[in-house]
Amino acid sequence: MQDRLDRTFAALADPTRRAILARLAHGEATVAELQKPFSISQPAISKHLKVLEGAGLIERGQDRQARPRRLRLAAVDETSAWLDQLRSLWTDSFDRLDTLLRSPGTEAPHTQDRKG
């Protein structure tokens, strides 16, 4: 349950893998297609894909001899859900109000102004 989050965040921590996800957001793609933008070997790409799949961020399809990958938005959602929850903990806690009032204006209030 927690292990999954570990793997999702870890998978997202690599720029190559994020680029792959961005590419897959436009639609499914084969390994060869995914490799094109990069100057690394095909096995390296396969490894990245394995990590992404292990994190549940992508899934493998089958089309003739190709195995196209597609994005699993569910995993993306679960990940943002954790971040949202963290924000909730923050906004629900008034303890830190004291902290903010005494702090040297390090940051704006930032109570709920996201997504605007």
Next chain:
Amino acid sequence: MQDRLDRTFAALADPTRRAILARLAHGEATVAELQKPFSISQPAISKHLKVLEGAGLIERGQDRQARPRRLRLAAVDETSAWLDQLRSLWTDSFDRLDTLLRSPGTEAPHTQDRKG
């Protein structure tokens, strides 16, 4: 610019560090306080805090000889922003409609039904 995202996601990939963030969401805390829930050494905690600070997820305060940490929600926001952008790429792309129609019902449509 990208390096920052790398570090943020990497920082979030560790359960201890996520727990620390969750704790800090309730208000600032000293190193000793943050260590309490865990059975690892104080230097290990300091290392985790260094990673979190390097990712911009927390900042160091000063209160007498203590250096309390507090959450930097801005970094959390930037991270969810990337995920949101990924979702936008997805929803803006109709290419994958074809993919979905031909897929063996692996997943529900999932067009915009998040946060419900």
Next chain:
DNA sequence: AGGCTATATAGCCGATCGGTTATGCGCAAG
């Protein structure tokens, strides 16, 4: 000053990561 408290740094260790090359394996087509 000298000691206590709070935290940071250094150096070590085994494990994991991200890359490589070499090779295997399934499928399609001549």
Next chain:
DNA sequence: CTTGCGCATAACCGATCGGCTATATAGCCT
């Protein structure tokens, strides 16, 4: 049925990670 394409796996490598112990620094408090 062999050749070639698409992809996966294995084995190896240096670098980074997450933990440890030992030690250093910094700021109270006698």
